[in-house]
Amino acid sequence: MSRLSRLAAALGVVCLLTSCANTVSGTPAPPRMEQRGPVGAVPAGLERFYGQPLGWTSCQGYATTPEQKTLFRKPQLECARVTVPLDYGKPQGETITLALLRRPATDPARRVGSLLVNPGGPGGSGTEAAASFASRMTGELGQRFDLVGFDPRGVGLSEPPVRCLTDQERDAERLDLDLDPSPEGVAQTEAEEKAYAQKCAERMGKDFLANVGTREVVKDMDVLRSALGDAKLNYVGFSYGTRIGTAYAEAFPGNVRAMVLDGAVAPTEDLVAQSIGQAKGFTAAFEAFAAWCVARENCALGKDAKEAEKKLNAMVAPLKKEPLAVGDRKLSYSDVGTAVAQAMYSKDLWPMLDTGLTELAAGKGRALLVLADAYLGRGADGRYSPQNDAFRAIRCVDDPPVTDRAVVLERARKIREAVGERNVLDGDDEPVGALDACAFWPVPPTSQPHQPKVDGLPTTLVISTTGDPATPHQAGVDLAKALNARLLTFEGNQHTAFLQENRCVDAAGAEYLVNLRLPAEGARC
Structure with a gap:
């Protein structure tokens, strides 16, 4: 899990969502329907998922705790759900839903697209992370991107949760x-x-447990990319979120525009x-x-x-x-x-x-x-x-x-x-x-851990911190080499660094995401 998620939790500012409703005098307002997909490559048999409309509404009704209600008072936040197959091998079968939280770009006329974020874990809530990041999305990054946090299948607000x-x-x-x-x-x-394993099987079902891993999450991300109206994915992954990003890069290298992977999990490390x-x-x-x-x-x-x-x-x-x-x-x-x-x-x-x-x-x-x-x-x-x-x-x-x-x-x-x-x-x-x-x-x-094959992947950005307790700096070096990515080293004692109020790191990440200009080889902050 990223430093931001753990710090926010420790300070009692955690966002956990359950359902979207905008309440006026106790009556939920109807969602604002939006259809931007399908966009880009669509795998055969998945057209209804890639092209589905999304119903956006206030996030305040999602809150189930006082802390969440405080966090979701921000009026610019909006929430929705997206439907995906439980088993991608059976797209006509059972479905599940993923929770999304969005802070729209403040300059929509110059909008680049959506910026998906995942804080790691596994088990970290992307909706929580996006709600916390929203106030830090200043400058061109906030102007040009819709910030979108998603809870992976089984996580947070996604239904059903594990x-x-x-x-x-x-x-x-x-x-x-x-x-x-x-x-x-x-x-x-x-x-x-x-x-414990038996309780998981009894309470969640074997079919669900068999389809809750990273292999399925990256397929969900490609559905999100299209449903949000993006021909190419823009993504920021922290900690375990770098494993999601690496797996997506391997599965859909041609669908990536920009990817920041911070606090790396080395792909071949057991x-x-x-x-x-x-x-x-x-x-x-x-x-x-x-x-x-x-x-x-x-x-x-x-x-x-x-x-x-x-x-x-x-x-x-x-x-x-x-x-x-x-x-x-x-x-x-x-x-x-x-x-x-x-x-x-x-x-x-x-x-x-x-x-x-x-x-x-x-x-x-x-x-x-x-x-x-x-x-x-x-x-x-x-x-x-x-x-x-x-x-x-x-x-x-x-x-x-x-x-x-x-x-x-x-x-x-x-x-x-x-x-x-x-x-x-x-x-x-x-x-x-x-x-x-x-x-x-x-x-x-x-x-299982393996060397990723990412032919066709554009140059991405890996950020690694020298004093990271959870994901050592060398893991970032190894991931950058495996993806042929640019490495930015941050000298500090914390887990992950991007969008966490370090001007040097934030400026380098924003310049890359907005303009696709990478920091110099060997750059350090």
């Missing part, structure tokens, strides 16, 4: 630590993972390599946080950055035995790890993490619980967004599963060897060699 657990089951899962490496502990953990890269990235980010913290007057981790991790582990260790009561809820050991990870996505969250750790030392856990809730998509009303269930469902069909416990343990060993004793909140815990839910997934994977 929901494998109830809110109560999700709360209970957070208190179940699964730290026991014994055969009995492994068996218990695997039984829970298998039960889950072991990704895990090692992320472990190193988050550890490096924590070290940067520790250096910042100990320079403050009252850092919760003391005055010695080299001892910060040990102090953190000591502070958190009691939670392995007993969670901390926070009002009518509890803060678990895993919640603290989640909160720390959340704060590593942006320096803007470092003060909140320091406050949370100071509270923890005093036997309190409110701030850490807020950070963990933001990462896990739990709203103030106790309801969870579908993002985590969608994350698992998509990952389980996007990559081959690991079904050998020895491989699980070997992966843990490789991560420890690569990171050493610097792996934050790992401590002396022995790895638990249990298989995860994907090993028991009821449908086979539909894709």
Whole structure:
């Protein structure tokens, strides 16, 4: 997930939509119908999807929480739904709907087209991202493009969303630590993972789970391109959104006008390599946080950055035995790890993490619980967004599963060897060699890491951050090479950078998207 999505969630400014309605005196206004498609290449048998009209209306009626209602008061936002086949192999069969949120170009006479955005995850809501980005779409970028966020199938407002657990089951899962490496502990953990996979199959259906992956999402994007009236796609993808962009570039290279991929997932990198890269990235980010913290007057981790991790582990260790009561809820050991990870996505969250750790030392856990809730998509009303269930469902069909416990343990060993004793909140815990839910997934994977073939793709732009904790800089280098794209390096400590108030990055991205002028080779911000 992108830095923007996680930061917005942590600050309580999250947009989760459910349906579109513009209400006047309690009466929904009829949608404004618009038909711009079909445009460009249309695959045989899909004409009705590519040419469908879209009904646009106010987004205010989509809001289901106070935070969402605040976010969707912006009058320039409008929402719609688009219908797509559940199974593209059976276009006359069952259909599902995707949610769209649009901020129209402010200079329609000079409009280039639509700019689709996806914030990553998998499971991140593009409608949320677009609503948050809307106020930042200034200058020519905002004047020339309709900003369009879409929730991929199974995500956010798209119907149906992936929901494998109830809110109560999700709360209970957070208190179940699964730290026991014994055969009995492994068996218990695997039984829970298998039960999770079974619940997903029962509650969502195997047909839906089989068609929720990136392979289908890129086909949905091409439907969106046409229905929005664009002969060529303009796209910005963050984090996992770069995987969507890469897959689209491979499936429809001739349909791309411009593509910005920020916070890259390397196309050939397997889950072991990704895990090692992320472990190193988050550890490096924590070290940067520790250096910042100990320079403050009252850092919760003391005055010695080299001892910060040990102090953190000591502070958190009691939670392995007993969670901390926070009002009518509890803060678990895993919640603290989640909160720390959340704060590593942006320096803007470092003060909140320091406050949370100071509270923890005093036997309190409110701030850490807020950070963990933001990462896990739990709203103030106790309801969870579908993002985590969608994350698992998509990952389980996007990559081959690991079904050998020895491989699980070997992966843990490789991560420890690569990171050493610097792996934050790992401590002396022995790895638990249990298989995860994907090993028991009821449908086979539909894709796997590979070198993309993108003949005919125009030169695109990849942005990679030197201190990115979730998607290491090298992954951006690798993706740019694989796509023959131009690489822009941002020197900073955060996850993704475009449209996040860095003038250098934003100017380079806007110049490319509007005028197709790329930054110079080797450019850095």
